[in-house]
């Protein structure tokens with residue numbers, strides 16, 4: 001790739017900043033962005049070097065994260081007063097080149113289009129129990145609509161047996177992860193301890209800060225990832241487990257190709273931004289989706305044959321904890337615009 005010298009355009013910086021705020025597995029930020037010409041178009045690429053080799057060998061979660069970044073770019077273009085024109089997987093020979101976004105017709109954003117932009121920096125991943133205030137049925141219906149508008153289904157589990165079944169599958173995956181030495185090493189590389197090494201090599205910051213994973217992972221019905229190894233130090237009694245679990249949901253798609261993963265990421269982020277605008281955050285429990293046999297069980301027994309892409313809980317967190325992002329000059333490059341004949 002030819003990279004030009006000089007400062008990126010202001011719009012490109014604005015889009016890269018928005019894109020970087022997307023969620024990603026263990027905050028791996030598996031993306032890079034290219035400004036074509038001077039604010040002519042903005043490209044979203046998957047950075048395969050940042051994929052988790054053990055938990056995400058096929059790159060599905062990496063593409064979901066990039067899909068969320070793409071939704072943020074669309075939101076930011078709209079905020080600037082343009083309609084985003086999106087070309088998905090524009091080069092068949094390069095499956096890591098996920099989307100090109102350019103500026104369409106000028107039109108002032110409506111309030112409904114503007115509120116996701118306001119929520120970009122409010123959204124954070126939660127871990128542990130939620131507070132007691134409920135998520136209303138009306139908001140859940142709006143979240144389902146947001147997912148559907150992107151071509152995905154947000155399946156809210158309202159039958160206790162299904163929540164119980166999903167909880168058991170999450171548990172099975174999480175227990176297996178906790179005793180798998182190599183997965184534990186992969187996870188440890190995604191916490192603050194590793195960040196010190198990254199900073200020393202000037203590649204960070206990535207990873208999940210300690211402040212964002214202090215809650216014991218076994219407090220809620222769906223087990224969380226044990227980023228800090230807390231379950232090795234003390235256990236949570238069954239009686240204490242479950243309070244503050246919130247609403248359990250699975251985001252799924254009818255098919256399971258890279259284009260569907262990209263779609264799932266956009267649907268996810270659209271749901272998350274709308275929720276965050278109403279003070280509702282998500283916690284994620286994707287452990288069973290990282291093991292093919294358990295993912296297949298979720299698909300057959302929980303999501304009626306649709307492909308599960310994300311397992312989440314929704315609720316009102318007592319507090320939020322922001323995670324760091326890599327500086328923009330690490331994620332954004334420039335390329336001269338192609339010559340127009």
Ligand SMILES: Cc1cc2nc3c(=O)[nH]c(=O)nc-3n(C[C@H](O)[C@H](O)[C@H](O)COP(=O)(O)O)c2cc1C
Pocket residue numbers: 021022023024025026027028061062064065123124125126127207208224225283284285286287321322323
């Ligand atoms: C595909 C995907 C899978 C994720 N899986 C989990 C998970 O299983 N457990 C968890 O605590 N967070 C999970 N996350 C959330 C990330 O850890 C979080 O997005 C990242 O640390 C950045 O923090 P932020 O979302 O607060 O900006 C996932 C995010 C994505 C996009």
